[in-house]
Structure formats: structure tokens, C-alpha cells
Amino acid sequence: MQRTFAELYQAEAYPPMSHPSSDPIVNAEVARFLGFGRSKVEGARILEIGCGTGHHLLSVANRLRSAECLGVDVSKKYISTAKNLARQTGLKNVSFCESSILEFDPVGEFDLIITHGVFSWVPNEVKVGMMDFIGKRLSIDGIATVSFNVAAGWKERMLVVEKVRAIQTAGDVDEMTALAVFKDVADAREAEIVDDMLAKGLEVLACDDFGPLTDAWSLGAVVKLAEMSGLRWLGDSVSGERGDDLTDEKLKTTFRSEIFCRKDALLGESIPFSEQSSENFIVPHFPKLDAWRLICAQECLPLVDSKLKSCVFPFSQLKVLAAMDGSRSVMALAGFAKEVSPELDFVPWLKYVTERGFFA
Ligand SMILES: C[S@@+](CC[C@H](N)C(=O)[O-])C[C@H]1O[C@@H](n2cnc3c(N)ncnc32)[C@H](O)[C@@H]1O
Missing domain, CATH: 3.40.50.150 (Vaccinia Virus protein VP39)
Known part of the structure; x- marks a missing residue:
């Protein structure tokens, strides 16, 4: 319901x-x-x-x-x-x-x-x-x-939602299952919308496209x-x-x-976008996340990079991130990563994490 x-x-x-x-x-x-x-x-x-x-x-x-x-x-x-x-x-x-x-x-x-x-x-x-x-x-x-x-693009999404809800009601299934069923009979444009919805995941969809109010x-x-x-x-x-x-x-x-x-603020001359400084990231010897990012890693919340982009890590990698409190060296962390996340290619991963500005 x-x-x-x-x-x-x-x-x-x-x-x-x-x-x-x-x-x-x-x-x-x-x-x-x-x-x-x-x-x-x-x-x-x-x-x-x-x-x-x-x-x-x-x-x-x-x-x-x-x-x-x-x-x-x-x-x-x-x-x-x-x-x-x-x-x-x-x-x-x-x-x-x-x-x-x-x-x-x-x-x-x-x-x-x-x-x-x-x-x-x-x-x-x-x-x-x-x-x-x-x-x-x-x-x-x-x-x-x-x-x-x-409204221009949202209304066609709502037509898809209407059809998917009918499948949900008939089959008593969740949004993701109903979307997958609908995709089999959807036209090309509808299938594109369905793929976009599926990529959002159930949690977001429930409040977003399938929310009770998305006006x-x-x-x-x-x-x-x-x-x-x-x-x-x-x-x-x-x-x-x-x-x-x-x-x-x-x-x-x-x-x-x-x-x-x-409305009463005065507009002046346009100022061109300032050059983005090319940040030179160096992998720290004792990687240390700040308190907010450490809490995100410990509580399994998305970590936010230096450009405010959310980054969702699998649980095994969160364990490695949660260990980055500045007390362990890169070598010690590599050993720990091997234990808790054996599939992780640690060195390129650490470089990636550094370049996203997690230690900034
Ligand atoms: C779709 S959520 C968005 C949350 C967050 N801004 C985000 O984008 O991740 C909408 C939020 O608006 C809040 N909200 C709804 N009505 C409100 C009101 N009258 N005053 C303040 N917040 C309200 C809800 O509780 C909810 O947290």
C-alpha cells in the first residue's frame, strides 16, 4: 500500500x-x-x-x-x-x-x-x-x-511508474521486481527509463520516482x-x-x-570561472581520515570526496577505511586489507582514494 x-x-x-x-x-x-x-x-x-x-x-x-x-x-x-x-x-x-x-x-x-x-x-x-x-x-x-x-521529462517517468504500480498491485511485488517484469514489455524509451530507475536502487526509488509526492x-x-x-x-x-x-x-x-x-541585490560584471588548481595528491605514509569520514566508514555511510560526491564502498573496503585513523602505516594497512578484503588490489585502490581527496 x-x-x-x-x-x-x-x-x-x-x-x-x-x-x-x-x-x-x-x-x-x-x-x-x-x-x-x-x-x-x-x-x-x-x-x-x-x-x-x-x-x-x-x-x-x-x-x-x-x-x-x-x-x-x-x-x-x-x-x-x-x-x-x-x-x-x-x-x-x-x-x-x-x-x-x-x-x-x-x-x-x-x-x-x-x-x-x-x-x-x-x-x-x-x-x-x-x-x-x-x-x-x-x-x-x-x-x-x-x-x-x-515536468518536461518527469511526466513520461510518471507514466512508467503508473504501469509498474499496476504490476506491483497485481503481483504483490516490490518496485525492483515489478520494474524488471515491465522491462520485458516496454518500448525502447520506456526501457531506458526503467534502466535509469533500476540504477537508483530500491531505497532511493521509494522516496523518489515511487514516492508518495514527487511534484x-x-x-x-x-x-x-x-x-x-x-x-x-x-x-x-x-x-x-x-x-x-x-x-x-x-x-x-x-x-x-x-x-x-x-531581487534588490545589484548584479555586476561577470567574472570568468577561476582556473581549477591541479591538486597534487600524495599518498600519506600514515593515512588518516578526518573524524566525519571515519564515522561514515564505521557506520557504513557513503564517504564524501573533496567535491562533495558520495562514494559507496563495499563493506569489506569500509573496514579498511575505518582502520585509517592515522595510527597504521601504509604497510600495516596493506596487511590488514589482505585479511579483511582479500580481493582488493590495495595499492591502486589507496591511490584512487587519495586522489578523490579523502585525506584532504
Ligand atoms: C526527499 S528528502 C531530501 C533530504 C535531503 N535534502 C537530500 O536531498 O538528501 C525531503 C526532506 O524534506 C523534509 N521536509 C519535508 N517537509 C518539510 C518541512 N515542511 N519543513 C522542513 N523540512 C521538510 C523531509 O523530512 C525530508 O528530510
Whole structure:
């Protein structure tokens, strides 16, 4: 039986994820490219609305130690998990608050407001309240990153969901089984969508494509709501591109992450993207993960790399990562890896882990 939105979020954990498209460093750089050059990252006050169990915000706080990070979520269970993780990491620059955004009344304004995977997952009154909150609490130098499902591509996914649900009901099977059954009779386009859904896995699918509420809007409609809330649309949060509804229809876009500033903020000259410094990673002699990544390894949570990408490791490799507390040499770790993860080609794997910035 399909569950309501509130039941789903109170009962189960939404899978912990970080989101590179809501990376404050990237978003601020893109805003500068779009002529909004004042959004600050160092020392910024960052708010994440609908932060879930805090995986993204903890990773942001872990990297941006000078920022003051606050996460708010309506789910008691998620906020309790987020607070526990924050306590374990010892990070002093992150806190969490249980509240609906509709009643949330924190002190002051924020330089960066992130809300990822929330807009399309809440009823319209919450969408409106959330945009209104952002319009009122974004600082004059601030930017907000809002992601949402796009109707142009989402509606064909929903047609697939409808057919798969019929199979589920008839056979009393889970989403993954029903998707596999449907794929045998699907046309080429439907089969592509099914493959994409299967790749997400059951946990994500239950809250995403098969969630009780996944409401897709057009970019134009979201921009209109933002403008009514005193905001100005800048562009895509990663590429800076200013898309439009016609292109979304043509490309069957399913998801967007866009940045906004206040309507009364002044735009200046566009500043070209700064050269990415080519980082020179050296494998440390005594590999040491920081407290947040160590906790992720110990608790079997995805580890987040230096670009805020989540990386899911098999359990046997997590054991090796959990041993990287700076007390063991590379040689000792190689021996340990042989014991707990005999199939692991340790040296190239360690180089890969180093290059992803896990020890940065
Ligand atoms: C799909 S989950 C996304 C979680 C996280 N942002 C992510 O992308 O991994 C949506 C989140 O919005 C939260 N939420 C729903 N309604 C809310 C409200 N009125 N105020 C604050 N948070 C809300 C839910 O509890 C849930 O954690």
C-alpha cells in the first residue's frame, strides 16, 4: 500500500547523500560568473532546508570550517540522527533544528541557503512558504540553491511508474521486481527509463520516482514563484547556464538545480570561472581520515570526496577505511586489507582514494 509523505519520512531513513550541485563553493563561483560577485563562502552563515539526516551539511561543514552551518528538517527522527552524527564528529560549526520551514524562525539572515530534493517532495503550501522564507532571510550578498523535478521529462517517468504500480498491485511485488517484469514489455524509451530507475536502487526509488509526492514543475513556474517571493533567478547552480522551458521539453529534462539572489541585490560584471588548481595528491605514509569520514566508514555511510560526491564502498573496503585513523602505516594497512578484503588490489585502490581527496 502506498504511504503518505509524512509516514514515509517519519518511518524510514531517506538514504544519506551529498549533492555536488548544492556545493556552496561551486554555487558561489557560478554566481560570480553570472555577475553576482559578492556571495561569500569563508565565514558564511549556511542554512540547509530539509537537511534529512545531515549527510550533505555535515560534509559541507567538515570542509568549510569557517562557515556556520544550520540544518532544519521537519522529521524528528532525521534531526536526531543528524545531531548524533554531529556530536560524534566533534564539529563545532554545525547544528540542527527540528521544525517545519513554515514555523522556523531562526535569528538573522543567511549567506547561502540550500534546499536539495525538497521542493518537489512537499505540498504546495510548503513550496510557497519555503520560497517566502528564502526571500525574507537571504542576505543582500547571499545566494540560494533550489533543486526540483522538471515536468518536461518527469511526466513520461510518471507514466512508467503508473504501469509498474499496476504490476506491483497485481503481483504483490516490490518496485525492483515489478520494474524488471515491465522491462520485458516496454518500448525502447520506456526501457531506458526503467534502466535509469533500476540504477537508483530500491531505497532511493521509494522516496523518489515511487514516492508518495514527487511534484514536477517547469523552470518558468519555479522562477515565477521565486520572483513573487522577492528573489531573482541567476541560472543553473553548476554550469551557470540559463535554460528555458522549450529546451527542457525538447531534451526531456527531469531535474534542475538553480541559484537565486535577492531581487534588490545589484548584479555586476561577470567574472570568468577561476582556473581549477591541479591538486597534487600524495599518498600519506600514515593515512588518516578526518573524524566525519571515519564515522561514515564505521557506520557504513557513503564517504564524501573533496567535491562533495558520495562514494559507496563495499563493506569489506569500509573496514579498511575505518582502520585509517592515522595510527597504521601504509604497510600495516596493506596487511590488514589482505585479511579483511582479500580481493582488493590495495595499492591502486589507496591511490584512487587519495586522489578523490579523502585525506584532504
Ligand atoms: C526527499 S528528502 C531530501 C533530504 C535531503 N535534502 C537530500 O536531498 O538528501 C525531503 C526532506 O524534506 C523534509 N521536509 C519535508 N517537509 C518539510 C518541512 N515542511 N519543513 C522542513 N523540512 C521538510 C523531509 O523530512 C525530508 O528530510
